[in-house]
Amino acid sequence: MNKKTLLFTFLLIFGILQSGYTPPDEGMFPLSEIHKLDLKKAGLKIDQNEIYNPNGTSLVDALVNVGGCTGSFVSNEGLIITNHHCAFGAVQQASTPEKDYLTKGLVARSYGEEIEAKGLTCRITESYEDVSDRILGPVAQITDPATRLQLVNHAMKNIAAEAEQKDPSIKAEVSEMFIGKTYVLFRYKTILDVRLVYVPNRQVGEFGGETDNWVWPRHTGDFSFMRAYVGKDGKPAKYSKDNVPYTPKKFLKVNASGTEEEDFVFILGYPGRTFRHRPAGFIENQQQFVLPYTSELYDFQNATMEKAGKKNKETEIKLATRIKRNANVMKNYRGKLQGLKGIDLIGQKKQEDAALAEFINNNVEEKAKYGTLMNDIDNLYKLINGDAQRDLWLGQIYSSTSLLSVSRTINNFKEALNAQSPANKQPFFDQNIPQVKQALSSTYASFDIDVDRTVFKKMMNDAAAFSPYQKINAVAKVTSKGNNSQSVIDQYINNTFGISKLKDQDYVINTLLKSLKALSAYNDGLMLFEKDLQQQIAAIKPEKDAREGQLNKLMGDYVRVKEKFLKKDFIPDANSTLRLTYGYVRGYSPADATYMKPYTTIKGILEKGASGHADFGYPETIKTLWTAKDFGPFAKKDLNDVPVSFLYNMDTTGGNSGSPIMNAKGELIGVNFDRAYGATINDYSWNESYSRSIGVDIRFVLWVATKIDKADFLVKEMGVKL
Incomplete structure (x- = not known):
């Protein structure tokens, strides 16, 4: 760590101590909990209500759940930014050996050139309501576990159906925030027509492949752009050439200046599942059982599919999404296994x-x-x-x-x-x-x-x-x-x-x-x-x-009595509902005598590419531009290079892929896409010392868009001045 970084870190810590602010141990905060946080002391420079305001428009209104990932609106014409890997399945379905968008990428220069993202919809959180009493009250005296669970599930469905009957324009779901303890009704608007707008070359969007997956340092341009469409009446409608771009309540402002080390940052997104409050x-x-069985099975499946893919290009494209999904889960599960054993979490839990x-x-x-x-x-x-x-x-x-x-x-x-x-x-x-x-x-x-x-x-x-x-x-x-x-x-x-x-x-x-x-x-x-x-x-x-049913009841009791024992309220485990997490751009030391800096650069792409490994191939234009130091306005001065990916100590998991990373002013400065290998254990246990998430820096997104793919029109649509 250089002297500047040491000084900055000292000043940050000193400032925290002076302000009395204590960073949380972990935190995927539901919207209902963020009023308990003092984000101003943490570093937020806008009013906290600008993040979530149930009585008005806020940053939350720019968020979408797209295909199990998170995305965010970045223009008033329904333009969405998310991850390359979140669009992967839709790109695969649109690809043929003759039009191989999966490999070559896609740049739609007009609405008419945009391609239907088959299988993808956008879900926007409209509102939420705690309905725990309505669900748990009627089953308080039920002792049979199966009957209790049946009644709970029935009540969840009925409450959702009742909400949809009152407002047919929404999709309602009751989510179990704490198993057997807390239930929240979420109301969603679903946009049915989503189209692919800009997907970078696979050598950019998937640079490093499975070799770098769940690994830092990372140099992956894991981003893509889609657009949401609705009927001419403004209501959700299935894909039609007559549909028009959706006008969101809110879209994020893009800050092309990015971040500096130790900057305050936060994420809004739809994290999938965590299991931190389990015995x-x-x-x-x-x-x-679960982790070794699944990872070994997926390893076998992928070896089989990769062999089959060598038959012809059509088969390779057909199997690409299954292989990518399997490989992602397989490496994640092996990372979890390593992490569980490394910290002896079973032993800790038993204690x-x-x-x-x-x-x-x-x-x-x-x-x-x-x-x-x-x-x-x-x-x-x-x-x-x-x-x-x-x-x-x-x-x-x-x-x-x-x-x-x-x-x-x-x-x-x-x-x-x-x-x-x-x-x-x-x-x-x-x-x-x-x-x-x-x-x-x-x-x-x-x-x-x-x-x-x-x-x-x-x-x-x-x-x-x-x-x-x-x-x-x-x-x-x-x-x-x-x-x-x-x-x-x-x-x-x-x-x-x-x-x-x-x-x-x-x-x-x-x-x-x-x-x-x-x-x-x-x-x-x-x-x-x-x-x-x-x-x-x-x-x-x-x-x-x-x-x-028995587990549902036992886990509810387990959380209740453990909160009493520890004299604290737990943050509910992630369950694909909208959450906030915050922290700082920060490196870490994953092993003795090592320090991982929080930024990677284009130089690192060229260094990895020199190995000749197939996963590290990149478009030749990147080397040409880098050699000429043609960085445009997107270079980070102290690096004299364009930052590609960066690290931060925020609490994320699956489903946070594509989540917008925002600065203290609520401006978009990156897109979350992964965690470091040691942080795969986040689903069971989060710790600041090893839990680091990875995002693609907005400066690299804009550099690739303007310099590589000549998509200046999209950059202008986002309001970025070149």
Whole structure:
């Protein structure tokens, strides 16, 4: 660390001490909690109401949830900035070997050139309301766990339906903020027509590939632009050439000057799931079963898909999104495993749980309420872990084998048809067949027969090795036909895949689903296998519902008594609802004798590119411009270079991808896209010493847009003066 940085850090710390401000240990704050924060002392230079104002327009109104990621409006013409990887699936669907937007990128220079982002919608948070009493009041005296959970879920659906009935223009959801304890009704506006506007070359948007994923230092231009469209009446409408750009209530101002080290920054976004308020049993389940099983399975799937992708460009494009998603989860889970073991979180949780048990037992009132709580939790997780292999297998089989997903869709539709009266079967068929075809087409979009065969074989062999207590009945039925399970499975797959017509998309869509008669008459081995799976899933559902209901009640009690024990209110775990997190642009020391600076530059792109590794290829224009020191107004003076990515100590997780990073004035200065490898453990435990998130610097976004892709028109639309 240089003298300037040391001095700046000292002054910052001194200022914090003088102001009396104490930074939080962690924080993905719901909108309902941000009034408890003193962001002015932390460094905010605008009024706190300008972030969220339930009685007026605020920065929150510029936020959107797009395809499971976060995005933000950056113009009054519905322009949205988010991550390259958030647009990846839509770009893949729009790409062909002839028009390979996935590799070459896309710059739409007019509204007419913008491309439909298939499968993507924009969801905007309109308002929220705590409905905990309405949900928990009626079940206060219910002791049966399954019945309690059923009533809770029923109440959540009814409250959402009631809200939608009052205002048909919104989509309502009740989210469980604390399991078994707190419930909030969110009202959303959903924009159905989203279009791709500007996606950089893949060598920019995915620079570093999986080699650099979850790694710092990072040099990835992980950004893209979309646009939201509505009908001419201003209301959400499905894709149509007659639609017009959406005018948001609020859009973010872009500050092309970026940040300096130790600047105050904050993020608004839709973080996915965290699990910080769970006991040791949950962490054991994650470390021993969920994380290793899933990461190993995805590793195998990706090796299989990458091999298949070498057949031709069409297959490579078709499988690209599945490979990217798998690889992201796989590396994330392996990082979590390393982190869990590194800090011995199971050991820490056991100590915490033991201290909590002692608190309960030493307090007469708490013992009367919660005396069996910790034993009940331990016993429940023993049951959950005892079935972990079976449940994980059943949870992955449909996403692993496309033709089983196809079989499930067809079987479910046939079952729904059979439930109709004879007179109603044809009308029911006619009404629902478009949705069935759409669902199947989505599955076939990433289907490859060789991948399905290979992965299904692995899944079958894995299940055949399970103990009798965790057996998969459909697999056991197959392996019971011979002494050598592997050869029986091989023969079964060859015969079943050979005969099945489900591998022919054209036949399924245009012949099998052409008429009620054709559908009713068709069956094959894969559909019969899938029926056996469904029967077992249905058979174990009552027991799983009972466990989930019991867990719901126990976790609510666990949080209540732990808050009493620690004498503090917890921040609810992330659950894909809108949250705020804040912190500072800051480096860190991930290992002894190392310090990671908070900024990377274009120079680093060239250095990595010199290795010759395929993941570090970059457009030659970058080197030409850098050599000429053609940085425009986007260079950071002390670096004499354009900053590419930067670090900050904010609390983020999955779903925060694409979140706008804002400065003390609420101006956009970057786009969040990742965490450092050690911070993958954030989902279970956050710590300032190792928890660092990564964003693409707005200066690099603007430099690439103007210098590489000549998209000056978009920069001007955002109000940035060149």
